Structures are given as structure tokens and as C-alpha cells.
Amino acid sequence: xxxxxxxxxxxxxxxxxxxxxxxxxxxxxxxxxxxxxxxxxxxxxxxxxxxxxxxxxxxxxxxxxxxxxxxxxxxxxxxxxxxxxxxxxxxxxxxxxxxxxxxxxxxxxxxxxxxxxxxxxxxxxxxxxxxxxxxxxxxxxxxxxxxxxxxxxxxxxxxxxxxxxxxxxxxxxxxxxxxxxxxxxxxxxxxxxxxxxxxxxxxxxxxxxxxxxxxxxxxxxxxxxxxxxxxxxxxxxxxxxxxxxxxxxxxxxxxxxxxxxxxxxxxxxxxxxxxxxxxxxxxxxxxxxxxxxxxxxxxxxxxxxxxxxxxxxxxxxxxxxxxxxxxxxxxxxxxxxxxxxxxxxxxxxxxxxxxxxxxxxxxxxxxxxxxxxxxxxxxxxxxxxxxxxxxxxxxxxxxxxxxxxxxxxxxxxxxxxxxxxxxxxxxxxxxxxxxxxxxxxxxxxxxxxxxxxxxxxxxxxxxxxxxxxxxxxxxxxxxxxxxxxxxxxxxxxxxxxxxxxxxxxxxxxxxxxxxxxxxxxxxxxxxxxxxxxxxxxxxxxxxxxxxxxxxxxxxxxxxxxxxxxxxxxxxxxxxxxxxxxxxxxxxxxxxxxxxxxxxxxxxxxxxxxxxxxxxxxxxxxxxxxxxxxxxxxxxxxxxxxxxxxxxxxxxxxxxxxxxxxxxxxxxxxxxxxxxxxxxxxxxxxxxxxxxxxxxxxxxxxxxxxxxxxxxxxxxxxxxxxxxxxxxxxxxxxxxxxxxxxxxxxxxxxxxxxx
Ligand code: BGC
Numbered sequence: 001x002x003x004x005x006x007x008x009x010x011x012x013x014x015x016x017x018x019x020x021x022x023x024x025x026x027x028x029x030x031x032x033x034x035x036x037x038x039x040x041x042x043x044x045x046x047x048x049x050x051x052x053x054x055x056x057x058x059x060x061x062x063x064x065x066x067x068x069x070x071x072x073x074x075x076x077x078x079x080x081x082x083x084x085x086x087x088x089x090x091x092x093x094x095x096x097x098x099x100x101x102x103x104x105x106x107x108x109x110x111x112x113x114x115x116x117x118x119x120x121x122x123x124x125x126x127x128x129x130x131x132x133x134x135x136x137x138x139x140x141x142x143x144x145x146x147x148x149x150x151x152x153x154x155x156x157x158x159x160x161x162x163x164x165x166x167x168x169x170x171x172x173x174x175x176x177x178x179x180x181x182x183x184x185x186x187x188x189x190x191x192x193x194x195x196x197x198x199x200x201x202x203x204x205x206x207x208x209x210x211x212x213x214x215x216x217x218x219x220x221x222x223x224x225x226x227x228x229x230x231x232x233x234x235x236x237x238x239x240x241x242x243x244x245x246x247x248x249x250x251x252x253x254x255x256x257x258x259x260x261x262x263x264x265x266x267x268x269x270x271x272x273x274x275x276x277x278x279x280x281x282x283x284x285x286x287x288x289x290x291x292x293x294x295x296x297x298x299x300x301x302x303x304x305x306x307x308x309x310x311x312x313x314x315x316x317x318x319x320x321x322x323x324x325x326x327x328x329x330x331x332x333x334x335x336x337x338x339x340x341x342x343x344x345x346x347x348x349x350x351x352x353x354x355x356x357x358x359x360x361x362x363x364x365x366x367x368x369x370x371x372x373x374x375x376x377x378x379x380x381x382x383x384x385x386x387x388x389x390x391x392x393x394x395x396x397x398x399x400x401x402x403x404x405x406x407x408x409x410x411x412x413x414x415x416x417x418x419x420x421x422x423x424x425x426x427x428x429x430x431x432x433x434x435x436x437x438x439x440x441x442x443x444x445x446x447x448x449x450x451x452x453x454x455x456x457x458x459x460x461x462x463x464x465x466x467x468x469x470x471x472x473x474x475x476x477x478x479x480x481x482x483x484x485x486x487x488x489x490x491x492x493x494x495x496x497x498x499x500x501x502x503x504x505x506x507x508x509x510x511x512x513x514x515x516x517x518x519x520x521x522x523x524x525x526x527x528x529x530x531x532x533x534x535x536x537x538x539x540x541x542x543x544x545x546x547x548x549x550x551x552x553x554x555x556x557x558x559x560x561x562x563x564x565x566x567x568x569x570x571x572x573x574x575x576x577x578x579x580x581x582x583x584x585x586x587x588x589x590x591x592x593x594x595x596x597x598x599x600x601x602x603x604x605x606x607x608x609x610x611x612x613x614x615x616x617x618x619x620x621x622x623x624x625x626x627x628x629x630x631x632x633x634x635x636x637x638x639x640x641x642x643x644x645x646x647x648x649x650x651x652x653x654x655x656x657x658x659x660x661x662x663x664x665x666x667x668x669x670x671x672x673x674x675x676x677x678x679x680x681x682x683x684x685x686x687x688x689x690x691x692x693x694x695x696x697x698x699x700x701x702x703x704x705x706x707x708x709x710x711x712x713x714x715x716x717x718x719x720x721x722x723x724x725x726x727x728x729x730x731x732x733x734x735x736x737x738x739x740x741x742x743x744x745x746x747x748x749x750x751x752x753x754x
């Protein structure tokens with residue numbers, strides 16, 4: 001359709017029909033083709049009439065062949081036969097699941113993020129999905145907030161690169177021109193959801209407008225610049241107004257300043273929630289305020305469908321606002337090609353061949369490997385030589401467990417997951433664990449013991465029904481532990497597979513203690529009494545307090561929630577087929593009380609002198625200021641040395657660039673990949689600047705003994721910031737530049753801008 005056709009269509013639609021386009025139905029309305037289920041649960045107060053259902057413009061949470069029937073039925077009933085949009089949370093994969101987004105952040109590899117998103121988009125599009133509610137570009141600096149798992153971490157620069165790459169991956173190359181390619185991406189949650197007070201979900205975000213604009217908006221901005229087709233509002237308040245009804249945020253900042261011209265959807269029920277926030281007295285007011293703020297689609301509440309029409313008729317709302325919103329929705333449908341092809345790319349035959357195909361599994365495996373972060377490797381206990389005739393005990397609740405997909409996996413199935421035990425057994429079957437000389441005596445032996453459930457019987461998290469532990473008697477628990485300790489005693493090394501339950505991170509999983517479940521910590525303590533050679537493989541959706549894990553483990557490998565190919569990727573790295581290369585995308589705190597913590601904080605007026613802990617300087621009585629492991633940190637199996645950085649000049653003038661370089665050398669015995677990171681500090685400015693900001697990074701793979709010069713340019717782009725007067729640009733003065741291998745590393749050099 002041409003733009004003119006769309007306008008004519010709009011002009012021909014009744015008010016009721018138009019409002020219908022602005023309603024998104026919840027999943028569950030159409031469970032069976034041809035049937036409309038009653039709306040239950042949190043949506044049960046939705047007053048939906050048959051006419052609302054006939055007119056609805058989109059549906060959330062369904063996929064697969066059922067969509068054909070739903071589309072056909074809907075188009076027959078909708079007066080202008082307008083097709084529906086099918087939206088779904090395709091977060092870290094569709095059916096082939098790759099690592100949780102925080103793990104993708106750890107890869108420091110935007111191309112990988114793009115490839116993964118592209119694969120997910122293909123699987124989803126073949127299954128009839130038109131829009132994914134991804135990527136989440138919220139900046140996350142508080143690990144108490146469980147949704148940190150859905151983002152790529154604490155750094156605005158890294159977040160921006162990742163968000164843009166994911167948008168490109170989902171939307172395909174046609175995106176810049178048409179707004180959408182294969183499926184439409186929807187950036188979320190606009191804005192500053194990651195700044196939820198004290199890490200508690202759905203609460204207020206308290207931050208200055210300067211901090212919002214300078215740091216929190218960058219991920220969303222990068223996605224808008226990459227041509228994202230949709231944006232979702234957030235549940236929190238911004239500047240004491242719920243984001244979903246925040247006119248300044250949506251109309252002035254998102255649309256005018258960032259230049260977003262796509263469809264804006266509320267988060268789930270968020271328009272209705274403005275009442276609980278205390279910003280609207282009732283649904284009528286909530287609907288009006290959200291519309292005035294520029295929200296086009298009401299996700300799963302009846303505020304728009306039941307309360308807009310009357311207000312337009314009695315003059316309380318200008319119909320122009322509705323026309324504007326509906327035209328944007330029709331334009332998106334048109335860009336996706338739905339008027340000509342209502343089932344667009346849906347193709348169950350192709351889906352069958354493509355979904356979970358070997359190439360997709362291979363990508364998921366590569367992505368998982370790249371996401372792993374090695375935090376510690378004393379005595380080079382890793383990698384494990386598979387052919388040295390040792391006895392290796394795999395112990396812990398993740399040893400043979402398929403729940404490694406993350407809490408936002410909707411379509412992915414646990415039955416497709418390769419467990420660690422299965423992957424080890426494959427190695428055995430392929431003869432890869434036989435002795436080098438093939439002598440039987442050299443064959444490596446593996447023992448497996450679960451040791452304990454993921455969550456103990458007495459540990460609860462409120463909404464979780466702990467069936468795993470409930471099914472275990474005291475005797476079962478004692479037997480499991482005895483088996484594990486017995487295996488640990490017999491083994492040369494223990495690989496302890498422990499971590500958060502997959503439902504302990506994601507939406508509505510705020511925590512006040514960032515520890516491993518107590519039952520697993522107990523297992524760790526007991527195993528350590530009988531075997532000091534512990535390699536901990538840690539599953540988690542967020543940074544944890546790892547003090548005890550560090551104390552008892554010789555190596556710690558963070559594997560996040562790795563996805564379908566978890567077992568293969570983990571054994572690839574444990575046995576040295578591939579070396580770990582991930583870097584932390586969020587600081588791992590020393591203790592929970594440090595949260596929120598991020599490397600890019602502001603300095604206090606009394607910064608603690610380095611290496612000291614003295615009174616009347618900014619610090620804690622009972623903990624250091626530094627995290628246990630900083631942003632950007634991660635080891636590999638080789639050693640690298642970075643030479644002192646050289647600046648080609650010490651002074652630059654406006655418009656000029658300086659070049660900084662250093663030589664990276666692999667001084668170890670194995671091939672490996674390091675990430676050289678460029679950080680800058682603006683020493684004095686019209687508003688305070690972070691103690692360090694990441695401005696560039698390069699991943700470099702080197703053979704043993706090999707070295708390479710790594711170079712970065714420093715100019716306007718790297719030195720600009722949002723100045724106190726609200727303009728973006730540089731200010732003359734001194735800058736400190738660090739080239740290093742983590743956020744806390746690197747010798748300082750100085751550059752002056754004159
Ligand atoms: C979440 C969103 C999600 C939406 C639809 C909400 O509860 O906050 O991130 O996209 O549900 O599933």
C-alpha cells in the first residue's frame with residue numbers, strides 16, 4: 001500500500017475500529033484455533049466485548065500454525081479486513097536458545113549479538129511472529145534487580161553497540177529503508193527501568209535529568225538510530241511521572257529529540273498501573289494521559305478499548321491523537337508487508353527444517369562459549385586435559401540439568417538442551433578421553449553426582465513452587481550428599497556445577513542477598529573439606545557475591561544461562577578445545593551492600609586514597625569500595641602483556657584526533673583472545689564526569705609468542721559529553737586515558753584538549 005492508501009483506509013475506519021487497532025490482546029485469548037478463551041489472572045478485570053475482540057489490532061504471546069487460523073478469523077471479522085500483528089518476547093533465541101542477554105554482553109562482540117538476533121528472527125518469522133519485544137536496552141547497575149539478566153550490563157557504550165547490533169539482526173538489512181525487515185524489533189523499557197529504586201521491580205527510578213539523558217538514554221538512542229520499529233514504555237516513574245503517561249519523555253525526548261517515528265506500545269497493563277502509581281484516578285483518566293503522552297498501543301489492559309471512545313465523543317480527547325496513533329500502527333503493518341501477505345514469512349515446512357538446524361545449534365554453541373567469563377584460574381587448573389587418566393567428578397545440581405535456558409525462554413524447550421553430563425559422555429564415546437597413547441590405563445574417568453537440589457527445601461522465593469526439593473525426603477538428601485562427597489574424595493579434580501535457579505533472575509526477581517542458594521553453598525563447603533581442587537562452573541543471570549565461592553575454588557567459570565547448547569559449550573571450554581574470552585559486562589560486588597555498583601561512578605569529594613581504608617574518606621566500615629571482580633574483567637588460558645600506551649601527541653585542538661596505541665603480546669603457551677579496552681576520564685568539566693568511561697575496545701586473537709599493535713583514535717566523539725548547559729560537545733582541559741584489560745586496569749597517560 002502507498003502512504004496515500006493508508007490514509008484513505010484510516011479515513012474510512014470508524015472510531016471503534018480505530019481504537020481496536022490500539023488494543024493488544026493478551027496471550028490466552030486464543031488458545032485453540034477458533035476459540036476465544038476467557039481472560040483470566042491479572043487480566044481478568046479487562047472488560048472486552050466481542051466487538052473489541054473483532055477489532056483488536058495485535059496479540060501477544062502466540063506463535064506457530066495456530067496463527068494462520070487466528071489471522072483468517074480476525075481478517076474475516078475486522079470490517080476492513082486489517083491483519084493482526086503477532087508479537088512475542090523472543091529474548092535470547094526462539095526455539096534455538098543462546099545465552100541470556102547479559103552473557104551476550106560478556107562476549108563484547110556486537111557481531112555475535114547481531115548473528116544471534118538474526119537467527120532468532122528467522123526462526124520466529126517462519127513461525128508467524130511479526131514483532132519481538134527485544135532488545136532490552138536498560139542500563140543496569142544494580143544486581144539486586146533481577147532483570148539485569150535481560151540487558152547487556154552497566155556500560156552505556158557497550159549497551160548502545162549491543163542494542164543497535166540486535167536491532168539490525170532482528171530487522172535485517174531492509175531495516176533502515178523500511179523500518180522493518182524480517183521481524184520488527186521493539187526496544188524496551190523506555191526509560192530508565194534499570195534504575196528502579198533499591199533494585200525492586202516496578203518501582204520509581206530516581207535519577208537526575210542529566211544522568212537520564214547522558215547515561216540511561218544511550219542504549220535506546222543507539223537502537224533508534226539503527227532504525228528500530230517499535231519502543232515499549234517502562235513500568236517505573238521518571239521524574240515522578242509514570243513513564244507510560246510521561247508526555248515529556250515520550251513526545252519531547254523519544255519522538256522529537258531522538259527522532260523515533262515508529263509505534264510506541266505500553267508495557268503489560270502499564271496504562272492501568274498509572275492508577276496504582278497515583279497519577280490517574282481511574283481508567284478513563286489513565287487512558288487519556290497515556291494517549292496524550294503518545295502511547296499508540298495499550299498492551300493488555302482495557303483502558304483504551306473501554307474508555308477512549310466516549311471521551312472522544314464528548315470532546316475530552318481530540319480524535320487527531322487517535323488518528324496519529326492508528327496511522328503509525330497501519331504503517332508498521334504495511335512496512336511488514338502484512339496487507340499483501342497477512343501470514344508474511346510463516347511457513348511451517350521451512351520452519352521444521354530451519355528451527356534447531358545444525359547451523360543454529362552451532363551458533364548457539366559458539367555464542368555460549370564466547371559469553372563465558374573465567375574469573376579465577378589458580379595453578380592453571382583449567383583447562384582439564386581429557387586424556388591424562390585422571391578421575392574427574394562432576395558434582396552439583398547443574399551437572400545433569402536441562403534448566404539452563406533462562407527465565408525468558410518461551411518457545412525453547414528443555415528437551416532440546418544438551419546437559420553437561422551428556423556432553424562429557426559424548427566425548428567419551430568419541431574416544432576423546434582415552435589416553436594419548438591409547439593405553440587403557442590412561443583413560444580419564446568421570447563421576448557424576450547431583451549433590452543437592454538447586455534450591456533447598458527450607459529456602460523459599462515467594463512465587464516459586466519448589467517441587468524439586470519437595471519431592472526429596474531427608475534420606476534422599478543425605479544419600480545425594482554422601483554420593484557427592486564420595487565422588488569428591490575419589491577424584492583428582494571436582495567440577496562443581498552450581499548457580500542461581502533460572503527463575504531467580506528475570507522479571508519480578510529482585511533480591512536482597514546476592515548469594516548462591518544456601519543448600520549449594522553447603523555442598524561447596526563440604527566438598528572443599530575433602531578435595532581442594534575445585535573448578536566452579538557458575539550459572540547465573542546476575543552478578544553474585546562470590547566471596548565464598550572464590551575462597552573454595554581454584555577456578556571459577558561464569559557461564560550465565562547458556563541455552564540449548566550449554567553442555568557442549570561448557571565441555572569445549574573446560575577441556576580446552578576453546579579458551580574462555582568473555583569479560584564481565586557488570587561488576588561482581590564484594591557484597592550485596594555495595595549495590596548499586598559500577599565502574600563508571602562519579603568521584604566523591606573525599607575519594608579513598610588508593611590501597612587505604614581510612615576514616616573521613618568515602619568508604620564503608622565493613623567492606624572495600626572495590627567490587628570483587630570489576631567490569632571488563634575476565635581471564636583466558638594464556639597470558640597477555642599489554643605494553644605501556646603511547647600517545648602520538650599530548651595536546652590536541654578542537655577537530656583534531658590523537659592516536660593511542662600499545663602492543664599486546666601473548667606471553668603464554670596457548671592461543672587466546674584478549675580484549676583491549678580504552679577508558680577516558682575528563683578531569684574537570686562543567687558537570688562532574690565518571691572516574692572512567694569505556695570509549696572503545698578491540699578483541700584480539702594471538703598465537704603464543706605473537707604480538708600486535710592495537711590502536712584507537714581519540715577525538716571529538718570520545719571526548720564529548722552532555723555539558724551542564726544541555727548541549728553536547730567537548731570542553732578544553734586535561735583528560736586521563738587508560739588502555740587496559742579490564743575496567744580497573746591500565747596505566748594512565750594524559751591528553752590535553754586546547
Ligand atoms: C515485561 C516486558 C514484556 C511484556 C510482554 C512485561 O511484563 O515487562 O518486558 O515484553 O511483559 O511479555
